[in-house]
Amino acid sequence: MSEVHHSDEFYIRQKKIAELREKGVEPYGDKYEVTHQAGEIVGNFAELEDKIVSVSGRIVSKRGHGKAAFAHLQDMSGRIQLYIRQDRVGEEEYSLYKTLDVGDIIGATGEVFKTKTGEITINISSFNLLSKSLRPLPEKWHGLKDVELRYRQRYVDLIVNPAVREVFITRSKVIQHIREYLNRKGFLEVETPVMHSVAGGASARPFITHHNALDIDLYLRIATELHLKRLVVGGIEKVFELGRIFRNEGISTNHNPEFTTVEIYQTNADYEDMMKLTEELVASVAEEILGTLKISYGGKELDLSLPWPRRDLLDIVREYTGVDFESIPDDDGARRVALQKGLELEGNESRGQIIFTFFEKFCEDRLWGPLFVKKYPVEVSPLARRCSDDPRYTCRFETFLAGKEIADAFSELIDPFDQRARFEAQVKMRAAGDEEAHMMDEDFLTALEYGMPPTGGLGIGIDRLIMILTDSPSIRDVILFPTMRPRV
């Protein structure tokens, strides 16, 4: 009703509302006592045949035959056919039925039977209009295809495209399963602040907001990491948070400005333990919800059978680029190789940054997975513990599924001296113009100075995981209301 421009149909239905009210029929009714869901009746015909049932839902199709008529009613469980005849309900009720439009929400009561053609149907003895629909629904053959309208008006998408509802039901089940899995293993679910005075825990640009009473700018969180690690310091030895985070970055089929992660921390664990947790968690989700470990994404097979391969990042770089960074020990040498490979440099890049760039530019899009890539350079991993055998690398891994990075994890850095040095290096990069470099977080350092136990930490991108599990090509297909430019 906010639009200035209405279809004729809108006015026709408005007029119907006035006529209904004249006859004493309220077009926006109170709740209707329901005994069954549509899907329940269709699935239990043997028990329910000839029984009286009450259902409610939206009329999604109508077929009139003079003094009798058919319609389909849709509720959350599915659709069921309704049959109504004038000699059953009377002329007045039948003429009221005839004024109903596709899209109206009604409650209906009658006996369950099967038509000549074998469809399970309710023979209506009475019905109530519960909510009059003013706007016509999209067409029944093709549904709603316009992706812009599907995202902007997800409610219409959900009404007419049943597969969309299935995706979001699966999403809910996946999250539910993750929560139960972690609860079963003794992890405590917590909620930490969304508004941060220091945005940390990831390399990303934050959104900025303002608190009026305190008169301070606050950042929307870009990760839950640093607060969860404070809780580990506080003695919460197994903890997780399923939460929305916000990154002020571009939008693509793999990126939405707000998205959901689960971050998991466990003391007396290391990144090897986190690999096991990752693969077991994802495999159990697939097994439980899809019933198989052999799934396909975009027409390509993805076998989630355990264990998943583990490979050193440096080995992968060597395989795909032919460059062995083991034999290039210093920054200068690394920069020379980078220039040879056609990379544009600013001149102050470190060896570790260049190795990581090689991985991202020349390797990442060729990985299909499942695969754990481990041992990331310390320069690009400011919160991860150094490998004991080589301090230039960290006990960090990323998990690739169907070519997408879906998890990032490490043995946590618990040494407050090293952590301070890492932050200082980041702050320097920030001062040099890197807007995604980490900020100094003194309170987090204070927490580490109280002593943090050895801990394994893991973050999983829930939206991407659900894309893979539902074979969805765009992250917007698994987010109910993806970020869109507002309409003028």
Added chain:
RNA sequence: GGGCCAUUAGCUCAGGCGGCAGAGCACCUGACUUUUAAUCAGGGUGUCCCAGGUUCGAGUCCUGGAUGGCUCACCA
């Protein structure tokens, strides 16, 4: 932010070369008591995304803009 593409009825779409704006579904009028993409007879309901320009004449050609999709860049 760059590149490519799209935008025509409520929805899904067609509209060679510049010449009266089209189809199916939906909707409206009527017929029809087990249909199911119901059927039959009749009816076109429009800011052709917006603003300029070229032209006797623009949905169509040109310029600029808006929104969206894909893609590259950045990130997860």
